[in-house]
Amino acid sequence: MAPVLELRGITKRFPGVLANDHIDLTVEKGEIHALLGENGAGKTTLMNILYGLYHPDEGEIFVNGQKLDVHSPIDAIKSGVGMVHQHFMLVPVFTVTENVMLGEEYVKAGGVLDRTKAANKIREISNIYKLDINPDAYISDIPVGMQQRVEIIKLLFREANILIMDEPTAVLTPQEVEELFKIMHTMIEQGKSIIFITHKLGEVMDIADRITVIRGGKVVGSTTPAESDLNDLASMMVGRDVNLEVEKSESVPGEVVFEVENLKVLDSVGALAVNDMSFKVHAGEVLGIAGVQGNGQTELVRAITGLLQAVDGDVRLCGHNITHLSPRKITEIGSAHIPEDRQKDGLVLGFPITDNLVLNTYYLEPNSKSIWMDQKSINENGKKLVESFDIRTPSPFVPARNLSGGNQQKVIVAREFSRPIKFLVASQPTRGLDVGSIEFIHKRLIEKRDDGCAILLVSTELDEIMQLSDRIAVVYRGKLLDILDAKNATKEIVGLLMAGIIPSEEEKQKLLAKKKQILIT
Amino acid sequence: MTTTTDAQIGQKSQGILKLERRRRITMGILFLAAAVFIWLVFATDVEPGVETRFMMNPGGGSAEAADWVFPSLLYLNMIAGILSLLGAFQIIRGFGKYTYGVLALVAILFIFGFLTWATAGGQTNLAGLLRVMVVRAVPLTLGAMSGILCERGGIINIAIEGMMLTSAFISTVFASLFNSLIVGLLAGIIAGGLMGLIHGWLSIKYKVNQIISGTVINIFATGITSYLSSRYIQKVEFQYLNEPGMFPQINVPVLSKIPFIGPILFSHNMYVFAMFFFVILLTFMLFKTRWGLRLRSVGEHPKAADTLGINVHRTQYMAVILGGMMAGFGGTYFSLGSSGRFDEVMTAGRGFIGLAAMIFGNWHPVGSMGAGLLFGFFDSLSAKASLLQVPIPSEFIGMAPYLATIIVLAGVIGRGHAPAAEGEPYEKE
Numbered sequence A: 001m002a003p004v005l006e007l008r009g010i011t012k013r014f015p016g017v018l019a020n021d022h023i024d025l026t027v028e029k030g031e032i033h034a035l036l037g038e039n040g041a042g043k044t045t046l047m048n049i050l051y052g053l054y055h056p057d058e059g060e061i062f063v064n065g066q067k068l069d070v071h072s073p074i075d076a077i078k079s080g081v082g083m084v085h086q087h088f089m090l091v092p093v094f095t096v097t098e099n100v101m102l103g104e105e106y107v108k109a110g111g112v113l114d115r116t117k118a119a120n121k122i123r124e125i126s127n128i129y130k131l132d133i134n135p136d137a138y139i140s141d142i143p144v145g146m147q148q149r150v151e152i153i154k155l156l157f158r159e160a161n162i163l164i165m166d167e168p169t170a171v172l173t174p175q176e177v178e179e180l181f182k183i184m185h186t187m188i189e190q191g192k193s194i195i196f197i198t199h200k201l202g203e204v205m206d207i208a209d210r211i212t213v214i215r216g217g218k219v220v221g222s223t224t225p226a227e228s229d230l231n232d233l234a235s236m237m238v239g240r241d242v243n244l245e246v247e248k249s250e251s252v253p254g255e256v257v258f259e260v261e262n263l264k265v266l267d268s269v270g271a272l273a274v275n276d277m278s279f280k281v282h283a284g285e286v287l288g289i290a291g292v293q294g295n296g297q298t299e300l301v302r303a304i305t306g307l308l309q310a311v312d313g314d315v316r317l318c319g320h321n322i323t324h325l326s327p328r329k330i331t332e333i334g335s336a337h338i339p340e341d342r343q344k345d346g347l348v349l350g351f352p353i354t355d356n357l358v359l360n361t362y363y364l365e366p367n368s369k370s371i372w373m374d375q376k377s378i379n380e381n382g383k384k385l386v387e388s389f390d391i392r393t394p395s396p397f398v399p400a401r402n403l404s405g406g407n408q409q410k411v412i413v414a415r416e417f418s419r420p421i422k423f424l425v426a427s428q429p430t431r432g433l434d435v436g437s438i439e440f441i442h443k444r445l446i447e448k449r450d451d452g453c454a455i456l457l458v459s460t461e462l463d464e465i466m467q468l469s470d471r472i473a474v475v476y477r478g479k480l481l482d483i484l485d486a487k488n489a490t491k492e493i494v495g496l497l498m499a500g501i502i503p504s505e506e507e508k509q510k511l512l513a514k515k516k517q518i519l520i521t
Numbered sequence B: 001m002t003t004t005t006d007a008q009i010g011q012k013s014q015g016i017l018k019l020e021r022r023r024r025i026t027m028g029i030l031f032l033a034a035a036v037f038i039w040l041v042f043a044t045d046v047e048p049g050v051e052t053r054f055m056m057n058p059g060g061g062s063a064e065a066a067d068w069v070f071p072s073l074l075y076l077n078m079i080a081g082i083l084s085l086l087g088a089f090q091i092i093r094g095f096g097k098y099t100y101g102v103l104a105l106v107a108i109l110f111i112f113g114f115l116t117w118a119t120a121g122g123q124t125n126l127a128g129l130l131r132v133m134v135v136r137a138v139p140l141t142l143g144a145m146s147g148i149l150c151e152r153g154g155i156i157n158i159a160i161e162g163m164m165l166t167s168a169f170i171s172t173v174f175a176s177l178f179n180s181l182i183v184g185l186l187a188g189i190i191a192g193g194l195m196g197l198i199h200g201w202l203s204i205k206y207k208v209n210q211i212i213s214g215t216v217i218n219i220f221a222t223g224i225t226s227y228l229s230s231r232y233i234q235k236v237e238f239q240y241l242n243e244p245g246m247f248p249q250i251n252v253p254v255l256s257k258i259p260f261i262g263p264i265l266f267s268h269n270m271y272v273f274a275m276f277f278f279v280i281l282l283t284f285m286l287f288k289t290r291w292g293l294r295l296r297s298v299g300e301h302p303k304a305a306d307t308l309g310i311n312v313h314r315t316q317y318m319a320v321i322l323g324g325m326m327a328g329f330g331g332t333y334f335s336l337g338s339s340g341r342f343d344e345v346m347t348a349g350r351g352f353i354g355l356a357a358m359i360f361g362n363w364h365p366v367g368s369m370g371a372g373l374l375f376g377f378f379d380s381l382s383a384k385a386s387l388l389q390v391p392i393p394s395e396f397i398g399m400a401p402y403l404a405t406i407i408v409l410a411g412v413i414g415r416g417h418a419p420a421a422e423g424e425p426y427e428k429e
Helices: A043-050 A073-078 A096-101 A115-128 A144-157 A174-189 A201-207 A230-238 A297-304 A327-333 A342-346 A375-388 A405-417 A435-450 A462-468 A491-498 A505-520 B002-045 B072-092 B096-119 B126-152 B160-178 B181-205 B210-233 B236-242 B261-265 B270-288 B290-300 B302-307 B312-339 B350-360 B365-387 B394-409
Strands: A005-014 A017-027 A032-037 A058-063 A066-068 A081-084 A162-166 A193-198 A210-215 A218-223 A256-266 A272-282 A286-290 A312-317 A335-338 A423-427 A454-459 A471-476 A479-485 B051-055 B068-071 B123-125 B249-251 B267-269
Touching (some): A005 A043, A017 A032, A032 A201, A032 A230, A043 A162, A073 A081, A096 A115, A096 A144, A174 A201, A218 A230, A256 A454, A272 A297, A286 A462, A327 A335, A342 A405, A435 A454, A435 A462, A471 A491, A479 A491, A491 A505, B002 B072, B002 B096, B051 B072, B051 B096, B051 B126, B068 B072, B072 B096, B096 B123, B096 B365, B123 B126, B126 B160, B126 B181, B126 B270, B126 B290, B126 B312, B126 B350, B160 B236, B160 B350, B261 B267, B270 B312, B270 B365, B290 B302, B302 B312, B312 B350, B350 B365, B350 B394, B365 B394
Parallel strands (some): A032 A193, A032 A210, A081 A162, A162 A193, A272 A479, A286 A471, A335 A423, A423 A454
Antiparallel strands (some): A005 A017, A005 A058, A058 A066, A210 A218, A256 A272, A256 A312, A471 A479, B051 B068
């Protein structure tokens, strides 16, 4: 029997980049096929070609042995290919039913929507696959995990047989990931095939039947979880041996540098995003803030860096009350900030690297004298930092826009670390970066910690939190549920907290014992 | 782990509840403020025993409906009493999904209080006031619906004014030339549709900033119609091009005979009836049909629509062309429905006010008509203000609805929801 899906020699060029270079891929019926690769390896491009959003420059696609010409998503949908996009394609002000049937509406005479019939079909699908969805709920009212299940229903509603899932676990708690894997297994049992795109090695080992690894737009190998291990996969994905663990010594915490007390912050629509948080960060330690995206982390960081006014509570840095100070004052006291959105809040993309490197010191000696900027000094500073932070660029004078994500992040790190600081807020410091840049930034963060800097690390990547933190605080719906010592934390414990469930002491001990057991064996 | 999801929903709705509570209380305070205002400003100014007389026939005679005469102070106190009860209930319990309906009721009561005060010891033609309100609401509501059609598809249309003006001109010339109102009407609608197409070309194909594109169309329309008007159709030798005639008044059988209501609602030319028809039709089309679902999805999340196989650009072209035709139809009201000729810049900003009505009405046809009627009422009132015994210049009364718009837009009542993707050109790759 012909495979469900076969891609032959798919090639796609973007200006200056070969995104896909003669990629071959075969998916058999009833398998979960993992497409593993780093950010920017070309996985999403390939799937967008399959889904008809991009047109390949070369190559052919076969579904069930039939050659397929995809010019638009309609062609893909008709041939039974469906995609759960990394950024959900849902209209927030529509109900589940409206989102699911959009483009494939159930109508009565005259084009009048038949919502009841569609809702019944959704309930039916929801029961078969145990998705637990209320068709009448509005998307904006339901949690992210449920939104993802709505995306899945959209595909099942269209009777897709090949489901592409693009980084589906990025927005989920560990428990929600388990739920998702169960749903994926149910779908396989019902005869569907799944292409699972990810850069997370552990998940691939857990769920995939077969694994295809892509690097730099090329297929570099194909394997199964049984035939390989994490280190093999990592080196295949990155192209060299990778150390998955971050090397760091025991922390030596000093006095309290930074303190938040009963902080309350509102979000843009006036809802309480940070609800009565209190914590301390000592010199020489990393406090990790774990939590699923959108649980108040953004507002917390904006409030402590002076970008958002808190409505109640205090923030203290080195003995100063900085709650209502301007960002510049806070910076001058000795705080540094690696923002969540590096392109929007971290850099002026149109400015050259040299200017981006002095965005917080341009008005000080030696970069400025009275009202005049000293371009020579700024350029010198730029050249020096480009070299010492290994920023890969043809020249320090090109606009920041032209750099890759990893190098953009290095510019920010270089800028923030180039002056004496006592406290650092790092928000999603490695999001979307390649493994090399991640290693680099993790190393620099630990170095800074060992220099005696207090570090607040905010990340939605649980692995990153576990690797770097000395203590772990978990936020859920704006509340700080618990602060754990890294020694007493496991992924399971933190995962439960991230889902808003506070485990009892007993449960904690049990989970912790399990971890130790694994370490011994 | 179903407990997780339930807990999350519970938590989430708690946050929303807090927000709703704040909105509820703000709204209640607004109601109470209206009550206090009536007591402090209106009631203290009225002597006991003074009467208010409302005439209930637009014509002024008292053949069909008797005048409505009542003691001013008693009614003012009653209105303020009802308002404070509504306010108290709103603060304590809230009206839930009826809040906006109650808000409309409060607005009507407050205006009624104002009229009672302004008329105390004299008389006002209430029926005439309301009849003019309905008429004045027509171009505003039609303009608002043009805006709704475009913006629900994600294209901002501030060119309604220009489209209306052009259509008013074209319809005048065509109706005069062919001596046919229908030809004029169709020509006006087509002209509006063509301008919509131009707006679409600029903003969809060439991705010109939609505000700029709309402004260009407005300036162009003002310039060209003013030129053609002063150069040709206002001149005596071209007078035959500026005599289009007017749609006649239609008295709906039976309904127009109802006292008070009949002359206000059922005795107009076809534009008033068309307004009601289009409001109902568009509401139905937007929220009950496949067409509407797709249009709204394009305005909210074009990428999502695209991934489901909906042609975003085609939908947007359709939206701007239909929106242009709606503005074109509204434009013919000025020439064929109101004055029977074309004058320079005769739309006088009504297109822009239609846009305000659209925003005030939260991008919903019914809400927009409500806003159109409110604006129309103040328009009508300011025209009559000189007849009222109040020490307020008519210009200030004319300003009132726009002050109200600013307050609403500033978020006292809660921000409306504009289509999320409006103003952003959609690019596929």
